[in-house]
Amino acid sequence: MRTFAVALLIGAAVAAQEPVRTTVGMPAVVPGIVLPGGEFEPIDATLKSPVVLRIEHVQKHGTAHRYTIQFTGLEAGEYDLATFLRRKDRSDIGALPKIPVVVEAVRDEHQHEPNELQAITPPALGGYERTMWTLGIAWAIGLLAILFAFRKRAGAEPAVARPLTIADRLRPIVARALEGRLEPAGHAELERLLLSVWRRRLSLEHATARDAIAALRVHDEAGALLRALDQWLHAKEQAPLDLDALLRPYAEIRDEGALA
Amino acid sequence: MSKSTSHPRHDVAATIRFLDAVRQRVATIVVGQDVVVERLLIALFTGGHILLQGVPGIAKTLLAATLSKAIELHFARVQFTIDLLPSDILGSEVLDQRTNTFHVLKGPIFANLLLADEINRAAPKVQGALLEAMQERKVTIGKESFRLPAPFLVIATQNPIEQAGTFELPEAQLDRFMLCHRLQYLPKQDEKEVLRRNLALGVRREEKGAIARTEFDAIADQPVGTQEDLICAMEAVHEVHVSDTFLDHVVEILDRTRKHPAIALGCSPRAGIALLKASRARALIHGRDYVVPDDLYALAEDCLLHRMRLTYEALADGRTTSGVLEELLSELGAVHATTAKA
DSSP, X not given: OHHHHHHHHHHHHHHTSXXXXXXXXXXXXXXXXXEOSSOEEEOOOOTTOSEEEEEEEEEEETTEEEEEEEEEESSOEEEEGXXXXXXXXXXXXXXXXXXXXXXXXXXXXXXXXXXXXXXXXXXOOSOHHHHHHHHHHHHHHHHHIIIXXXXXXGGGOOOOEEEOOHHHHHHHHHHHHHTTOOOHHHHHHHHHHHHHHHHHHTTOTTSOHHHHHHHHHHSHHHHHHHXXXXXXXXXXXOOOOOHHHHHGGGTTOOOTTSOO | OOOOOSSOOOOHHHHHHHHHHHHHHHHHHSOSOHHHHHXXXXXXXXXXXXXXXXXXXXXXXXXXXXXXXXXXXXXXXXXXXXXXXXXXXXXXXXXXXXXXEEEXXXXXXXXXXXXXXXXXXXXXXXXXXXXXXHHHSEEEETTEEEEOOSSOEEEEEEOSSOOTTOOOOOHHHHTTOSEEEXXXXXXXXXXXXXXXXXXXXXXXXXXXXXXXXXXXXXXXXXXXXXXXXXHXXXXXXXXXXXXXXXXXXXXXXXXXXHHOTTEEEOOOHHHHHHHHHHHHHHHHHTTXXXXXXXXXXXXXXXXHGGGOEEOHHHHHXXXXXXXXXXXXXXXXXXXXXXXXXX
16 A cells, blocks of 8 residues: 555656657666666567667665666657566566656658768868968068068168258358348347357357357357347347358358367 | 337446446445346346345345345345244234224335245245235235335245255245346355455444444445436336347247256246346346347346256156256257258
8 A cells, every 4th residue: 555655656756757858769868767666677679669778777765766767769759668667576567657758750750761961061181281381481472572572772762860950050041141031030040050059169068058158258259250149139229230241151061060 | 129118218327337336335245146146136127036045154144135225225034934924024903902993013025125034934825925925016914905115126045955844935936036046155265255354343342242243234334326226227127128039039948948858847938028027137237238148048047947847757867957958058059859851
C-alpha cells in the first residue's frame, strides 16, 4: 500500500515533467527519474527498436531508485521510456510512471534521402609566405616613393626663412625717406633702426637703453645724427635739414655692425 | 602732439633757474641722488605720485622734507603701521563737548607733500583710502567732501627687502603711482661725503640741554621758490612739444609689453600717459621744449616696470621684469620676429 502511494506520487511528479525532446539519431538524457521498487535495466534492443537507451547512473532513493537515462531515438515519434525497462530480477515492473520523450524527424515526412550538406567556406590556410612577400614589396615601394618620387626638386626648394636684419629693414625705409614717400608712422621705426645701428656699431647692445643712448649722444658721428633726428622728428620748430646728407650713408647699408 | 594754448608762453629760462635753485638747495642737504630729485620734480610738475623703493636709511624722508621746504610746500609724514586706520590719514569728525556738535579734524593728507612711509605695512583698507584720495584728490569726512590742497603729491616708500608683516600693493593700486623709482646705495665717493657732512653737524642747544644736530636741522627754512614758481613750472610742462614720432615710440613700447610671451600683465594706457607726462617734465628739466627718445629710455623703467607682471614660466626661468623691459627697449630697434625670403 505504501509502495503504491509512493509510486503514485512519483508518477504524478514525472507526469508533470515536460517530455524530453531530441531528433532522430541524437542522444538525449533524462535525469532524476525515480522509479519504485527494485533496480531497472533496459530491455534488449532489436533492429526494430525505435528507441535505444542505457542507464547512465543509478542510486538508491529510499525504497526506490533514482536513474539518469540516456536514449537515442531511431524513429520519430512520442515514446514512453518506461516501456523499454525491466527489472533486473525479471520481476513484475508494476505500475510505473510514464517517462515521456519525443523524437523529432529532421527530414520531411516523405523524404527518404539524407539532407544535402551545405557548402561551408573553409578558413584560409597557408599562404603566409606569399603574404609576407606582398607586404615587403609594398613597404619597399613606399620607401622608394618617399626617397625619390616626393623629394623636392633642387630648383623648386622653398627659400630658407631667415630673420630680417636691421640693415634689411632699414634700407627700404631710408629709400622711402629719401624719395619723400616715408609715411609719418615710419619715422619712429626709422629712428629706432638708426639707434640700433649705432648701438651695434659702438658695441652697446648689452648696455641698458638709457646708458646706450647717453653714450651715443657724446659720440661725434652718432651724436650729430641724433641731434639731427631730434630737429627733424621731435623739435617744435624744425630747422632746415639736408635729409639726403643725413640718410644717404644708410641707403645701401649691408652690415649694421661695420663702422662707416 | 601738444596743442598750443591761449596762455602766454612761460619764461622757460625762469623755470630753469627755479629748477636749478631747487636742485642746488636739495644738494646742500642730500648728497648724490640727483636722479631721485629729478623724479620727485617730475612727479611734482606733472601732478603724479611717486613710489620710492629702497632700503631704510638712504635719505628718502630727508629728501622729501628738503624739497618741501625748498618750494614752500606744506609737508606731512605718516609712518604706516598695521594698526593705522583710514581716519588717521584722512581725518575724522570729533565731538565738541562744549557746543555738543561735531566738527571735522582734517588728517595729515591735507598737505602739499605727503610722505607715506612704508606704505605696504598698513592694512589694505588704509592703502585703499589713501590711493583713492590720491586719485580723486578729494576726501569725504562724514557727510562733507573736502578738496585736497594743490599741488598735492604723495611720496610713498616701501622696503623691497623686508616683506614679513606687509601687504603688497595690488596691481590696480600700483598703477596709480605715476612713477616707481628704485633707490640704490650711493657710490663710495658720495657716501664718504655724507659721512663728512654728518661729522660737521655738531650739537644744538635746547633750553638747558643740547642735542646732536641732524641733517633735518641743516635744512634752510628760507625757500628758494614759491608755489607760484611751481605752478609756472607745471604750466611750462604742458607747453613742451610732443611729436607724433615720440607718440609712436610710446605706443610701440606699450604694445610690446602686452605681446611679449614672458609678460602676463602688460602696461595699461595709464602707463603710456604717465610716460608721456613724465617725459615732458624731464624735457623741461633738461632745458628742452620738446621731448626726445632719451626721455623715454630714461623714464621707461620708473613708469612701466611696476605695471608689468611676468608669467609664472618666466619667473620659473629666473627672468626679471627689469630684464624683460630692457629687452623690449633694446628690441625697439632690433630684429623683429618677422622673416624674409632669401
